[in-house]
Structures are given as C-alpha cells and as structure tokens.
Amino acid sequence: MRRIVVVGASAAGLAAVETLRREGYDGTLTLVGDEALPPYDRPPLSKQLLAGEWDADRLPLRTPADLTALDLDLRLGVAATGLELTERTVALADGREVPYDGLIVATGVRPRRLPGEGAHVLRTLDDALRLRDRLAPGRRLVVVGAGFLGAEAAAVAWRLGARVTLLEPAPVPLAHAVGTEVGEVLTRAHLDRGVDLRCGVTVTEVTEGGVRLADGESVEADEVLVAVGSQPNTEWLDGSGLPLGDGVVCDAYCEAAWGSPRPKAGGVYAAGDVARWYNPLFGVSMRIEHRANAAEQGMAAARNLLRPEARKPFAPVPYFWSDQYDMKIQAYGFPRGHDEVAVVDGDLAERRFVAVYRTGDRVSGALAVGMPPKAVRLWRQAIAAEARWHETVRRRRPPGSDFLQIT
Template sequence: MNRIVVVGASAAGLAAVETLRRQGHTGPLTLVGDEPHLPYDRPPLSKQVLASEWEEHRLPLRPAGDLAALDLDLRLGVAATGLDVAGRVVRLADGTEAPYDGLILATGVRPRRLPGEGAHVLRTLENALTLRERLTPGRRLVVVGAGFLGAEAAAVAWRLGAEVTLLEPAAVPLAHAVGEQVGRVLSRAHLDRGVNLRCGVTVTEVTEDGVRLGDGEIVEADEVLVAIGSRPNTDWLVGSGLAVGDGVVCDEYCEAAWGSPRPKAGGVYAAGDVARWYNPLFGTSMRIEHRTNAAEQGMAAARNLLAAPEARKPFAPVPYFWSDQYDLKIQAYGFLRGHDEVAVVEGDLVERRFLAVYRTGDRVSGALAVGMPPKAIRLWRQTIAAGAAWAEHVRVPA
C-alpha cells in the first residue's frame, strides 16, 4: 500500500497517522483537516479554556516538530467535499484532490443547532474563545441542553459569576445515559449553587432576547449556548457508496461498510466520533464521542488498514469518559446506554461520593464513579472487559 490519506486532523486522525508510521508505512501520507490549527485537544474547551485557566498554546496534541518528523502532506484549513471511490481520490474544498490507496475517515462531528441566529456552540477553539469573552460577572447565560457538555459549560459560567439558566427537555438530565438516580444527583450540583435548572422544557428557537420555549415563553439571556448533541460529519460522503447511518457504518475491524455491493476499491476505514462500528465485547454497534476512544480507534483502524485480512484484530474496547462539573469528578467505563439496572455498590448518593455499576441483560456493562479515587473504578474495567455475570460480581450494600 503506497498512498494513504487520513481525513480529519483531530485526536483520531493524529493517532492514525502516528500509528501508520510506527507500523512501518513509509509511503506518502496525507492528513486533511478543516480547521487551520495543528491537531489539538477538545475536552479542555468546555473546562480549562472556557475558564481562562488555559490559553490556546497548551492545546496542541503534539509539538510542531513531532508532526514534521512524520513527513506528512499536511493540508489544514481545507474540508473534504467528496469521495470518488472508483478514482480513489478525496476531493477538497480548495479544488484539489488527495489520491489514495488506503483511506481512514476521522471527520468527527458538528454541533446540532436551533433555528434563529446568535447562539454559541462549543466544538472548536474559536467557539470557546468567543464564548469566554462574553462570560463576565452578571452576564445572563442560557444553556440549552443539560448533557455533559452543557453541564460543564454551565459549571464554568457559574464560577465566572454569570447568571446561568440550564434548560433540558428530559425530566431528569442524563437519565438516558446514567440512570435517574445518578442523573438527579448531578442535577443537585447545579441547583445547590443557584443555577436555574429547568427540566421538561422544549426550546424551539433562538431569539434576539434569548430563547423561545414550546409554550411561547421567552427566557431572556445575554448569551445562549446550544449544547443539544452532535451530528456526524458524513454529508460529504453522499454518493460515495459508503453505508452511512448516524455515522460511517463499520464492522468490528473499523472497516467501512458499503450501501451497495462492495467495490474493488474497498479498504476504507473510519475512526473516532464519526465511526459507528460493531463492538463485539458488547454485541452491538456504537458510536462514541469521547477523547480516549478517538485515539484508541485511530490506532486500531491504522493497524487494520495495513494488516493482511486474516491478521486484523477486532476493535473491542471498554469505552471510558470523564467529566468535571463544579467540584465533582465523574469517571465512567463501559457502555451505559440502554442499561437495565443500576446499583450503588460503594459510597453514598447524598454525599455525591459513590460508585455505581450498570447491568445490561445478565452482565456487568458499565461503572460510574463520582468523587471517588481513580483506583476504585479501574477495578471494574476488567470486570466489564471480561463480560462478567452480574449475579456473581455485584453485591449491593445493605
């Protein structure tokens, strides 16, 4: 395999090109990114950067010299606009093309938006710096969406002295992901600090004065942050023949599936937030928007792209994520969505210091810790990885 192109210059794309070089690929290697920056870390945007604790020079994932040593054809600030499978080329927004013999898609996601103008989103460095400038003491901020991103931003804004209103359509924030008990605990962290958390409300549009709710009420704000989830960046793949469904559909090896009979020019892989792959450890397809998964999957896709078909290895990780909200450190392993039961096995919910484990079917599928030392939850990672039986490993304290 001679020419390899990686589309997407964030954590997954960077991990892919580094792995390709480590695995011995010496041919031309192109890295395409739609932002003008060298690959940088995104989790700090809603935390350290928004809080003015970090400046942008701390964000790059690698020094410029390390990237130069990879001998990349680095094309930054230019988006991919099309994929010609028969011709084996990626078309770019500046009118150029990137020919390939092997291809890895790592184009990530973009924020969902609401009708109306003037709202902030929080995905890029520029997004974070713009919102940071506006978060002065007494400024009224409405955050639409009380998921992890919205909650982190609300916590930072409160600490900066803003008046924060947090709007959430669900009855309990994050209940679909972490369960109602844990969701209520995380909600109390906002309420105890005077954040105006309103659940069960629908926002229909952004207005000049704030946001409009489904019943017509206007919630006034000086600034609005929309944090209602993301869409995979797959629009540019329309007409390519790749199977797309809430992400690039992939098998257990991270190889992209085809919506029509597989062409001779196959061998396309995907990694990171844009990839929906079959995880054999959990027996289901999933798309994970977490920093750790992006890097691990970028490495896995690169190895499998270079490997002989019989030497490829399934990508079967135990997903991991973390979140910082106020004084709470939240860590989780596994696949928590769609769980059947949650049990607190250590600590106390009221004290916001606990470890909860999750059951899906008859097995342990996840663990989440709040305010606990990292070692406490790491012990559960192997339990999840082993597909351990719930009845044999979970004893709920009396």
C-alpha cells in the same frame, strides 16, 4: 500500499497517522483537516480553556517538530467534499483531488443548532474563545441542553460569576445514559449553587434577547449556548457508496466499505466520533463521542488498514470523564439501555459513590463520582471480562459497605 489518506485532523486522525508511521508505513501519508489549526485537544474547551485557566497554546496535541517528523502531506484549512471509491480519490474544497490506496475517515461531528441567530456552540477553539470573551460576573447565560457538555459549560460559567439558566427537555438530565437516580444526583450539584435549572422544557428558537420555549415563554439572556447534541460529518460522503447511518457504518474491524462494493485495492476505514462500528464486546453497534475512544479507534483502524491479513476486532470498554464544580465523574462501559443500576461503594447523598449497571445478565457499565480512579477501574476489568452481574457485584462489593439496589 503507497498512498494513504486520513481525512480529519483531530485526535482520531492524529492517532491514525502516528500509528501508521510507528508500524513502519513509509509511503505518502496525507492528513486533511477542515480547520486551519494543527490537531488540538477538545475536552479542555469546555473546562480549562473556557474557565481561563489555560491559554490556547496549551491545546496542541503535538509540537510542530513532532508533526514534521511524521513526514506528512498536511492539508489544513481545507475540507473534504467528496469520495470516489472506484477511482480511489478524495475531492477537496480547493478543487484538488487526492488519490489513495487506503483511506481512514475521521471527520468527527458538528454541533446541532436551533432556529434563530446569535447562539454559541462549543466544538472548536474559536467557539470556546468567543464564549469565554462574553462571560463575566453578572452576565446572563442560558445553556440549552444539560448533557455533559452543557453541564460542564454551566459549571464554568457559574464559577466565573455568570447568572446561569440551564434548560433541559428531559425530566431528569442524563437519565437516558446514567439512570434517573444518578442523574438526579448530578442535577442537585447545579441546584445547590443557585443555577436556574428547568427540566421538561423545550426550546424552539433562539431570539435576539434569549430563547423562546414551546409554550411561548421567553427566557432572557445576554448569551445563549446551545448544547443539544451533534451530527456526524458525513455529508461529504453522500453518494459515495459508503454505508451511512448516524455516522459511517463499520464492521468490527472499523472497515467502512464492507456494505458496499469494495475498492479494487486497499480499504476504507473510519475512526472517532464519526464512526458507527459493531463492538463485539457488547454485541451492539455504537458511536462514541469521547476523546479516549477517538485515539484508540484511530490506532486500531490504522493497524487494520495496514495489515488486513492480521486484522483484529476493535472491542474496547469505552471510557469518559467529566469535571463539574467539585465533582470528578469517571465512567466505563456502555450503560445505555441498562436494566438495573446499583451503588456498590460510597453514598449518593454525598455525591461520592460508584454505581454499576446491568444489561441482561452481565455488568455493562460503571460510573464513579468523587472517587479515586482505582475504585472504578476494578469495574472496567469486570466489564471487559463480560462478568455476570449477581456473582460479580456481590463478590466485588467493598467489605462492610451497604449494597443499594436502585432499580
């Protein structure tokens, strides 16, 4: 295998090319990215950078010297526009084609938008800088969507003195992911600070002076941030033969071409936010939009591509974190669709607790707010070991603490 192409120059793509070189690959290695900037870190965009605590020069994931040492055929500022499996070529927006023997798709996601013009989104460095320049004391900001991204941006805007309205279609923000009671705890952090949080409302349109709701009401704003989820960047793969469905559909090894005719040589793998792969630890297909997963999956895909005879399933315990106001939120596992949640340490009312989640008869997730990292890492081990719920929850409950079953 003398030519490997990685499409997507963010965390997953960078991890892939670094792993390939570290594992001894010395052939041509092309890294394609649609942004003109070299790989940079995205989580700080809605936190430190938006708050003005960091400048943009703190975001690059590697120095220029580090990238030079990788000896890359670096194609930045040009998007991939098509894939030909039989000929094993990637078409680029500049009209060129890049041949490959092995390919890793790491094209990430883009923000969903609403009808109307003038709203901000928050995915790229330019997005964050544009919004930061518009935030100031007394400015009215409407944030559409109270998920983790919208909540983080609302918290930063509040700290900067903006008057924040947070609009959410669900009755309780994040309840689908963390449960109603935990979602209500996170919600109160906004209400306690005077954020105008409105749940159960649907925004139908961005207007010149704010947004319009489904019931016809207008909410005025100087700036609007839309944070209503994302879409995998797979359009460039339409008609390629790769299996697509809310991302690039992969097997447990992150191979993307398993459901279609395989190339004659080499394989096609996917990693990061764009990859929907079968995680054997949980027995489900999942697509994870978290920074840690992107890097880990980029490494796994690179190893499996390079040494297919020694492939290993990618079976991580997903991890993410979020900073909102004075809350540090950490979570492990895959609690979506859980059957039960219980607080095993701390107190919900104090916004300092560890909650664990049951799916079937096993521990499937854990979330901590305001707790030391070790308090939730213990539960990561239980999730990885596929620990049974009743015996594990009771055995690991801290001595003297109350066990609170929520649902």
